[in-house]
Amino acid sequence: MIEVRTQPEAPVFTIVGQPSPNLADLLPALKSVFEAHGYRYEEAPEFPRLVLNCITPASPKPYRRKAQGTLVVSLLELSSIPSEPISTLYPYLVRALSNQLVVLTPDQQAHFLTLELGYYVEPEGPDFVERLYRRIQPIASSVLVVNNRFEADLEPELWQGDSCTQALSWAGAKLAEWDLLPAPFPLEEILSPEDLRHIKRLYGIGGLSYGNLSIRKDAQRFWMSASGVDKSRMREVGRDFLLVKGYDPQTNDIVLSVPPGVTPRRVSVDAIEHWMIYREHPSVGAIIHIHAWMDEAPSTQFNYPCGSYQLAEAVAEKVREAPDPSQAVVGLKNHGLTLTGPTLEDIFSRIEGRLLKQVPMS
Template structure:
């Protein structure tokens, strides 16, 4: 059952119109409106106070939160001014709405730093306006997260200090940094209280927010991958910087991670499910790199599904399968970045050298 609610009270007549239009449109599209937030509600539109933004404290990982900010003038830098609202409200998505007499522009921002916008001229039909909002959000709101980890202290002792594969990951992380392809991790502690950081860590296991990742196959469908929330230009320790992904539990929707004994591990990257699907289906793929950048002429996903969702993983894996050479291809993630496969990490860097566009196009 697809349920949704609107949390908070409209501050003015425009916000009243906006929320009522959202309510009517989603109710007409097989979503069931819940007058008050239930524990397992699927989608929450969270009206946010510009001066005092507070999080909607979801109880379930499956709850998709869209925070809404309404402003009456355009920001000088939309990302710099709006992105902190996304983080402060612990949202999956942010609608930053700029409403003027002439037009209304809605910026949609994602935790992966994706951004795109829709502009509506004054007098445009409500049906068209809210239809486009629904079209943007529905695929994302119904996507399914795979971000849990099951740890097993069964990593073979010869791998406790790493191997030639982790060595290649270490070198490649430094190479990403030298190419300026590692955006600085977002400083959560600057915009969140200690209580909110604890809540975020409890619900999602997130202790930091960094971007991009890389992996390399060890054997079969097992692979080494950079951990979540780390400085990928300085990876050294097995279980903390390098994680050995040994499988996926479909019933629990959890990644299996093998670690040395008596170590407090970092979490696997949210993209581990995507990498696992690709390695499982394509034996000729030896390495995968994900970056927040772009290349001309790449095949791209239709929707900007959130990282760590089955839908994104399946979409990317399907495009890899359809490419002329799945073992050496570049797939675009809409409003997000690139997933690149190769025989090994050196093969990937040799092929993309001089072709990377730092700015991801937004649509």
């Protein structure tokens, strides 16, 4: 078990924004459910654990977090759900700088959307508000591990890369060939420059792109793709590839070796997940994460956010339970797959022709 900072015994939450009439009717019951589960409500806390942010279609106003540990769930009421919900609703989620968007409709259905493109529906019926809580709780309880600490101590012989980075370039091109690299979501097109700087500073992202790859360098270190990079065109050490050398539980930092004189990109937010797997299983030589699915893949139970300790721990547990952890296939609920192998080539040979591009949502 890794020591990380976790939420306090009575995490603080608050409600902000201007709710629509139906949302205003729902909020007291939702507030009571959170309090019944141990959350403490405050009117205007400086560092809340969870913010329920009421937005409108005309004004998806963001809550301006002061700390990375604050998770925001935005609540929106619409008269109906559009025919293309993800592409239509995703801009609301991003404009409101949310970790999760919950859209309520007059028939009392709740439609959930996450940054990782998870989309699922909670229907009307008994215990509706309790079920809303259960969907929000995995987001609200998560501890993000996305800080990077760059140390300019990379060996000179690795400044131009090595056979491992060449293998990552090959694998990224292969994912593109298989059409498994969805286009990064264009944050800069829907966020103001100020909001873009704010979200990058808080969550250490270079953009929203989907999928990542890594390969073991030695017993302690691994190369991994950078956040937001075009994985079909990875070339430069410190910009496209990062060498992860550890995790510091005291500062909650992923620690990376980079060449001197390079302004590095940040490593993929899933680095903590890969670090856990490599540390526990010396036989794992490579890991791929993709937004696709395989029939009968064992799946994590909850839709935790990328970059969270909880998601990393849930995936690591499924790898541990696999008949052969060095060749594991793990489903991430409402999200995609994490696959381990002794080599990248081994992973591709095992999944070729077996992938489903549509991830099941539930």
